[in-house]
Amino acid sequence: MQKKIRLSRHEKKITCLMVFGGNSDEHFVSVHTAITFIRYLWDSPVISIQPFYISRTGNYYLIDRSELIKISDSFFFNEEDLEKQICFIYSTSSNNLEIYRESQNKITFDVIFPVILGNTGEDGTIYNFFRLLGQKVVGPRAVISAILFDKILSKAIFEYLGFCALPYYVPRPSDTASEVAKYIKDRIKFPCVIKPASQGSSIGLSVCKIEEELSELLVKAYQFSDFIIIEPFEKVTELFCYTWRQNNNIRTSSITSVKPVGDVYDFDQKYIAYSSVEFDKYDDSSDISKSLRIKSEKLYDKLDGNGIWRVDFFKNTQGDVFINEVNTMPAFVNVFGRDHPLNMNGNSMMDILEDLILSCLQPISPAIH
Numbered sequence: 101m102q103k104k105i106r107l108s109r110h111e112k113k114i115t116c117l118m119v120f121g122g123n124s125d126e127h128f129v130s131v132h133t134a135i136t137f138i139r140y141l142w143d144s145p146v147i148s149i150q151p152f153y154i155s156r157t158g159n160y161y162l163i164d165r166s167e168l169i170k171i172s173d174s175f176f177f178n179e180e181d182l183e184k185q186i187c188f189i190y191s192t193s194s195n196n197l198e199i200y201r202e203s204q205n206k207i208t209f210d211v212i213f214p215v216i217l218g219n220t221g222e223d224g225t226i227y228n229f230f231r232l233l234g235q236k237v238v239g240p241r242a243v244i245s246a247i248l249f250d251k252i253l254s255k256a257i258f259e260y261l262g263f264c265a266l267p268y269y270v271p272r273p274s275d276t277a278s279e280v281a282k283y284i285k286d287r288i289k290f291p292c293v294i295k296p297a298s299q300g301s302s303i304g305l306s307v308c309k310i311e312e313e314l315s316e317l318l319v320k321a322y323q324f325s326d327f328i329i330i331e332p333f334e335k336v337t338e339l340f341c342y343t344w345r346q347n348n349n350i351r352t353s354s355i356t357s358v359k360p361v362g363d364v365y366d367f368d369q370k371y372i373a374y375s376s377v378e379f380d381k382y383d384d385s386s387d388i389s390k391s392l393r394i395k396s397e398k399l400y401d402k403l404d405g406n407g408i409w410r411v412d413f414f415k416n417t418q419g420d421v422f423i424n425e426v427n428t429m430p431a432f433v434n435v436f437g438r439d440h441p442l443n444m445n446g447n448s449m450m451d452i453l454e455d456l457i458l459s460c461l462q463p464i465s466p467a468i469h
Contacts, residue, residue, distance in 0.1 A: 114211065118137065119154065120154070124221060129218075130216050130221065130431075138165050141450060147453070186201075187200060211236045213237075227242045238456050240407050244404065248427075251298070252329055264423065268329050270328070292307075292332055304323065306321065334416045335417055338413070340411065341353055341393055342410050345406060345456075353445070354389065356381055395413075395423070405428075410426070
């Protein structure tokens with residue numbers, strides 16, 4: 101019945117400009133995510149997707165969706181093959197955005213869905229850019245994205261909202277390795293985890309087991325961010341909960357756990373060698389599942405969430421649970437296949453994505469958003 105109501109409101113399909121790629125360390129993950137979303141929306145009766153690719157060099161391309169899914173094995177484009185699909189964007193005022201193909205044919209669209217991950221994407225930059233041009237954009241407010249992308253600021257938010265997080269240390273960039281080592285030995289202890297404060301998907305993350313490794317690993321982390329964060333290392337199981345808003349109600353997925361191969365669940369395990377990683381779905385009736393779903397819903401509500409979030413938790417060997425981070429634009433790769441947590445328990449990825457896109461067409465208050 102809901103679908104019939106939607107179709108009666110729109111005489112034609114809603115055109116969604118799906119923006120992906122970008123100059124980010126997670127470029128190919130963004131491409132994979134866009135392909136995943138397009139597959140889920142392929143047969144949508146109400147949404148038509150126009151893929152809009154931003155290359156690493158900053159060029160814009162309008163790609164046919166049937167051509168896009170053909171590259172799903174490599175997730176990389178050869179720009180020479182895309183020359184005929186290059187396009188140009190113009191802004192004639194502060195409330196206008198026009199996109200033309202090289203042939204000067206103007207394309208029309210109703211809403212923009214950015215799926216750029218990492219810097220310039222998850223930090224809210226691209227959202228602000230399109231909002232500045234008066235466009236309707238899928239996703240959380242830019243300020244919320246910026247806060248949650250920053251691991252230092254997000255820790256402060258978690259603590260303020262009463263969530264239990266691991267203790268942490270933020271060295272000053274001017275601190276020497278010996279000064280950092282002294283603090284770690286006094287407070288954090290070795291081994292410890294060193295990671296960039298403003299980066300996604302475990303990029304630049306290392307486990308420092310002994311003091312002699314510290315200097316090299318600090319240099320590595322600072323390559324990806326102006327600030328870094330250091331936490332105690334524990335053998336943990338990672339738990340995550342997808343959270344979204346549908347029909348004005350906050351929804352949560354089942355809790356899924358992952359057991360890392362080695363010390364930590366790093367970038368390679370997430371997006372390259374994921375076939376070697378063990379996943380397990382928690383029973384929805386279990387105490388820990390109920391608790392984490394309530395926590396995820398609370399966080400989404402308190403921060404006026406929009407879009408699909410993934411709330412990540414750690415559980416140590418003593419059974420203690422800590423919140424780790426929130427991804428306001430989580431990657432969608434082929435880890436689960438059709439058994440994605442968002443596609444289970446009566447949920448439908450097509451319905452979720454349709455609702456997110458259509459909700460952007462509703463009037464919003466400039467004072468709030």
